[in-house]
Amino acid sequence: xxxxxxxxxxxxxSSQSLSLNQNRYWQGYGDPxxxxxxxxxxxxxxxxxxFVFRHNADSVGSIGALVYDIQKxxxxxxxxxxxxxxxxxxxxxxxxxxxEFLRSDAQIxxxxxxxxxxxxxxxxxxxxxxxxxxxxxxxxxxxxDTPTLTATLMHFS
Numbered sequence: 001x002x003x004x005x006x007x008x009x010x011x012x013x014s015s016q017s018l019s020l021n022q023n024r025y026w027q028g029y030g031d032p033x034x035x036x037x038x039x040x041x042x043x044x045x046x047x048x049x050x051f052v053f054r055h056n057a058d059s060v061g062s063i064g065a066l067v068y069d070i071q072k073x074x075x076x077x078x079x080x081x082x083x084x085x086x087x088x089x090x091x092x093x094x095x096x097x098x099x100e101f102l103r104s105d106a107q108i109x110x111x112x113x114x115x116x117x118x119x120x121x122x123x124x125x126x127x128x129x130x131x132x133x134x135x136x137x138x139x140x141x142x143x144x145d146t147p148t149l150t151a152t153l154m155h156f157s
Contacts, residue, residue: 002057002145004089006032006066009051011151018068018153021082024110027090028062030055044129057145061090065117067108070133070153075143081128085137085151086117095147096120099137101128 020034030051055062065086065095081101088096098120102108122142126135137151 001090002062002091002137003026004055004057004062004087004095005052005146005148006030006045006055006085006087007052007148007150008085009141009150014155017071018083019071021067021069022108023064024108024113025055025064026114027060028055028057028064030062030064032066038084053113055087057089057091059091061088061093061145063088063090063117065110065113067113069104070131073127077092081131081133082106082108083133083135083153084108084113085149086113087139087149089139089145090115091145095122095144095153096153097122097139097149098124099135099151100124100126101131101133101135 020032030053037149055064065084068083070080081104084100086098096117098117106148123138132155134154134156139147139149141147
């Protein structure tokens with residue numbers, strides 16, 4: 001059976017966590033992590049945490065998006081952004097991934113997101129300079145019915 005393995009990693013996330021805001025599955029099904037938190041403090045030389053889930057394909061493929069709220073233990077203004085990771089593992093077509101940040105109060109325009117995803121490639125990146133976040137995403141292999149999507153979120157000052 002075809003599926004997409006979703007691997008989410010977070011780095012430099014002192015006093016912050018990710019909370020699943022919403023997900024959208026155009027094709028397929030799966031149960032993503034609803035809360036992701038880096039342990040505090042991360043011991044020196046320890047790899048950052050990685051969270052994995054499997055999104056199973058239906059007869060068309062595995063196509064979906066996750067939207068996580070970046071939550072801080074304190075509430076400065078402006079509020080941290082939403083992090084979007086979207087993928088397309090459509091049977092017989094190249095695998096694609098897309099990532100971006102949106103303002104915390106922004107509504108998701110699902111048709112627009114799907115159109116951007118359809119025009120994307122096997123790697124994507126996004127930077128939020130205001131809040132200091134960087135995201136990278138890659139889906140490998142670029143062809144095939146059981147790829148791994150690896151998305152990493154980093155916080156920098």
